[in-house]
Amino acid sequence: MEPGTEPDDEPDDDLGHAARRRSTVLWVGGLSAGLLVTLVLAVGLGAVAISPATVARIIGHHLAGWPAGVTWTAPQDSIVWKVRLPRVILGALVGAGLAVCGVALQAMVRNLLADPYLLGVTSGASTGAAAAILFGLGAGFGEHALPVSAFLGALCASAAVFVVARAGGRITSLRLLMAGVAVGYALYAATSFLIFAADSAEGARSVLFWLLGSLGLARWSWPLAIVVAVVCLTVAALMLWGRRLDALAIGDETAHTLGVPPTRFRVHLLLVVSLCVGAIVAASGGIGFIGLVIPHVARRFVGAAHGRVIPVAALIGAIFLVWADVAARTVLQPRELPIGIITALVGAPFLLILVRRFHASST
Template sequence: MRLSRTCDVVSGGAVSLTDTLVLDEDDDLGQVAQRRRTALWIGGLSAGLLVTVVLAVGIGAVGISPGTVGRIVGHHTLGSPDAITWTQAEDSIVWQVRLPRVLLGVVVGAALAVCGVALQAMVRNLLADPYLLGVTSGASTGAAAAILFGLGAGLGENALSASAFVGALAASAAVFVVARAGGRITSLRLLMAGVAVGYALYAATSFLIFASDSAEGARSVLFWLLGSLGLARWGLPLAIVVVVVTLTLAALLLWSRRLDALAIGDETARTLGVPPTRFRIQLLIVVSLCVGAVVAASGGIGFVGLVIPHVARRFVGAAHGRVVPVAALIGAIFLVWADVAARTVLEPRELPIGIITALVGAPFLLILVRRFHAAGA
């Protein structure tokens, strides 16, 4: 309901109190409409994610109907139905192989998407993604050392994930030290430090591959570098990734207004009471831990953190309180279907999932660059 104008505009063109109330109500109406639109997107994407999980679990060399998938999952989680109408092979395929893989795809896709959102705000660069800070390169170096030279062999089947995670944390620490030179962390310093550390660690990984005498190990490293969800199993590694990603998502939602301020500029952030350097350190720590955890579990998967934030902003606007949850849902759906394509396109062989995400992301990046050019950016 619009307020009517009941007093004149004062001399000099200033707006009266009632004019301000009209403008404020228009703004409130716009916010209500935006909130409804966001709620519709979140509700629709949540339903889409649930459908995606059920369908993706059933797709593969052995096709399993959505009804059977639902009954198997319900039997293991809720104890119903009591009567088993499916084979033992179907039970093993759904519960032991595909469901953990699909769930890992959900959390990894969500994590890469929201970390991309945070990094783009942190460095004020719309082409930033989790590769930017060198975290992925650090994880790759650690994983290569584990695969080729048995680093962390005492950890058994968790050696690869643990070595990758340690490498990611070491890379984050190096970026932090380099970017903090002079006592202040700025967008440009983070960008340059991340690129420098990333290239150095990429060279280190290449050297490890070259120095190894194991051709099979080198192939394993190269496959892992392009990403795969094939290592997903029930257990501690998957639980750790779920917890880390959940906490990261909660933190970014809590910090959404700070992200809005930082994305506008350091001066605006200071004006609004957000210390840019301190907040960038907090973001760097949270994002590095999250990216390190997911890369340790799935390898290097590109373009998700670059592409998905732009799609989310196009749907719900630029405010991070809306972008973060929508980006998480879109990223989860996208990566699950990318994994379905990776394991079925050349069946029975499996493609690295990074090839699929690159095939989708590279054309999108070209379109984005053309739009920037058209806008004079």
């Protein structure tokens, strides 16, 4: 059994279950309120600062027609509604999606250092995006050529991982891990080759910025709607599969005993996670460390049971990435940092702490 995948140490009596449920409800309620406050504050922050009260009035006016009287300027309305709100919403969705996919992957491969980069999906999306930026792939999709090409690249990478992992028979944790690493490295090499072959400094800078992640493509359009649908369905599916994830995280033999076929369930998880990560990376680029760090934070708060970890991880991931994006677009105003730099600055020290913890527990 991998460290940290054990069932909760709390007693399994009715009182213990009730206490854990109350704790989870409190965390979910508090984090939900925190997310709402975060959304309002983050929309108001930027090169042009807008007060939270004005932000709330503008959003309420567009959503519910209240207040009816307009007390703000047209530029403020445009900044809040057309530019920042879709970006903040996308950031919350991306953070939530990457966090829950990290939870699922860590259970699927029984490795607490697993994250969405593991399956090569991010590398596939990066290759598709590089082809779109440098060579005009998907030009028929107009302004949506970049996200469409990235999503197609992610799907191709997922299919390749599935084929390679399935080649030796049933899909196991080790085969998924090795297949993801192999496909990821191959696609990383393909992306590097595309950048070299294009011989375009401006194109290379655009690809690099996208590879490090950005929410700058957020608009009120169908790519955002797709991310909303995919992330919500992924969170719902993983919550329904909470007990199956618990069984799979303990081991294949335990899963069999509890009536969970490991190979079939891993295929289902692979499909769900690949579609979710593909949609996210297509909309925001490659943002690292969210799927690695946030699951561990959530487990610290509510224990190891996936039915509790998933909603808490989704909310923490959403809040964290929204604030990371605020930092990315305000630290070097008027220039914007790739958001992946911010998440790496926070995630790398956490990873070092995690490695030291594992080393201490093994000695």
